[in-house]
Amino acid sequence: MSCMASAGLLVLRQCGQPAVGGCSQCGKSLCMMHMAGGTCPECMAMGGQVDDSEAGREAASRNDYYNTYGGGEEYGSASYFSQGNRGAMGPGAAGFTSTGDDDYDPFDT
Amino acid sequence: MTKPAQPYKKTSLEQFTPEAQEAIRNRAITGNWELNRLIKVLGELAHFDEVNEKATGRALGWTIGFFVLAFLSIFAGAILGEVLNTGLVWLLLPAFIGLAIHRLLRYRKCKKMDLINDFRGCLRPALKDLANDIDREKKIKVQMDLSGPVESKKKSKMEIPPGAYIKVEETIYEDPWCEVRLPLVDGTTAVVEFDITWHKLDVRKRGSRGKIKFKTKWRKECVARATLMPPESIQWKEDSLRERADSRLEKVKMVDKDGVTCARMERYWKFKGGGDAPGDAPPSREVVGLLLRLHSAMVAPPEVRS
Ligand SMILES: [Zn+2]
Ligand SMILES: [Zn+2]
Numbered sequence: 480m481s482c483m484a485s486a487g488l489l490v491l492r493q494c495g496q497p498a499v500g501g502c503s504q505c506g507k508s509l510c511m512m513h514m515a516g517g518t519c520p521e522c523m524a525m526g527g528q529v530d531d532s533e534a535g536r537e538a539a540s541r542n543d544y545y546n547t548y549g550g551g552e553e554y555g556s557a558s559y560f561s562q563g564n565r566g567a568m569g570p571g572a573a574g575f576t577s578t579g580d581d582d583y584d585p586f587d588t
Numbered sequence: 589m590t591k592p593a594q595p596y597k598k599t600s601l602e603q604f605t606p607e608a609q610e611a612i613r614n615r616a617i618t619g620n621w622e623l624n625r626l627i628k629v630l631g632e633l634a635h636f637d638e639v640n641e642k643a644t645g646r647a648l649g650w651t652i653g654f655f656v657l658a659f660l661s662i663f664a665g666a667i668l669g670e671v672l673n674t675g676l677v678w679l680l681l682p683a684f685i686g687l688a689i690h691r692l693l694r695y696r697k698c699k700k701m702d703l704i705n706d707f708r709g710c711l712r713p714a715l716k717d718l719a720n721d722i723d724r725e726k727k728i729k730v731q732m733d734l735s736g737p738v739e740s741k742k743k744s745k746m747e748i749p750p751g752a753y754i755k756v757e758e759t760i761y762e763d764p765w766c767e768v769r770l771p772l773v774d775g776t777t778a779v780v781e782f783d784i785t786w787h788k789l790d791v792r793k794r795g796s797r798g799k800i801k802f803k804t805k806w807r808k809e810c811v812a813r814a815t816l817m818p819p820e821s822i823q824w825k826e827d828s829l830r831e832r833a834d835s836r837l838e839k840v841k842m843v844d845k846d847g848v849t850c851a852r853m854e855r856y857w858k859f860k861g862g863g864d865a866p867g868d869a870p871p872s873r874e875v876v877g878l879l880l881r882l883h884s885a886m887v888a889p890p891e892v893r894s
Binding site for chain 2: 486487488489490492537540544547548549
């Protein structure tokens with residue numbers, strides 16, 4: 480068995496290192512590094528928990544990016560998000576704050 | 589590299605790695621880099637630039653302070669000289685002027701070493717976020733000019749209609765400061781380019797009490813251009829990519845490179861500032877967001893070689 484925790488952001492893929500156990504929440508097999516928090520980094524990030532390991536930070540950051548720019552099927556891994564999470568996401572490019580119209584005025588102070 | 593021939597003058601630069609020192613001296617980074625090395629050197633440059641910016645501010649503060657003291661010492665010389673009956677107080681004037689000039693020279697030296705903030709505010713955090721997508725067996729091709737709006741980048745300087753002011757002169761600098769080519773683990777190359785157009789306005793205006801005043805204003809227009817070049821022809825979900833672009837600030841374009849269709853996304857930002865050129869930079873997240881949408885627009889992304 481190899482580790483099924485996610486790696487990468489653009490190129491989402493499985494970690495692939497030899498597994499030593501399973502996630503206590505979703506059950507997928509995990510390597511030593513991804514086992515560190517008990518659950519896989521994705522389950523931890525979904526639960527809003529802060530996992531201050533490199534794997535944890537990566538998962539939290541990925542979660543954050545996918546929430547802003549869209550995720551799920553778009554990322555080649557339909558099982559990455561739960562149905563509920565996917566529903567909450569809405570269309571991509573949602574998190575934009577527009578600086579909007581060109582209000583540049585060389586003379587404003 | 590030849591060592592500077594002043595061993596007695598221990599500069600703070602010596603605390604950095606030779607690569608970082610060279611980058612600071614040239615205000616540029618070029619060549620082929622391993623990711624961790626690049627992140628490390630950019631980190632050193634960030635530290636240098638933060639410290640240098642503080643030193644610049646301090647030197648300017650002291651310059652102004654000493655000039656004020658020099659001015660005040662004229663009165664002190666006149667009054668105290670009378671009271672104490674000595675001309676020695678007059679020595680304060682040249683002393684303060686000397687100190688002020690000394691600090692002014694230091695200010696100018698610091699200013700000459702200033703680096704644009706975009707590499708630390710935007711590029712470096714973006715590289716860190718993309719770290720697990722980058723093929724560590726390959727090198728990143730880098731071309732970075734960190735010198736900001738300098739004379740050699742000046743494109744035009746002309747008077748523009750002054751409106752309510754007396755005179756307004758606009759200087760434009762073209763600054764394509766960065767190109768990085770990131771080899772991704774799936775064989776795709778992500779090219780990220782940053783262009784800045786700096787607009788500097790020198791304004792002459794009449795103050796509230798009729799005094800003529802001078803003011804400098806800046807506008808910094810940034811464009812980030814991300815291009816994904818797959819190793820071989822693939823299909824793109826062009827429509828969905830266009831749908832996911834923010835049409836007010838972003839552009840999507842399909843480009844042909846050696847017979848392979850590549851997808852490109854551009855985003856625009858604008859920053860304003862008075863006095864000094866704005867140090868704000870595009871948020872790294874929004875730059876990574878371009879790559880994220882581009883990559884997810886591949887119909888069947890290339891397989892990751894394990
Ligand atoms: Zn899990
Ligand atoms: Zn793993």
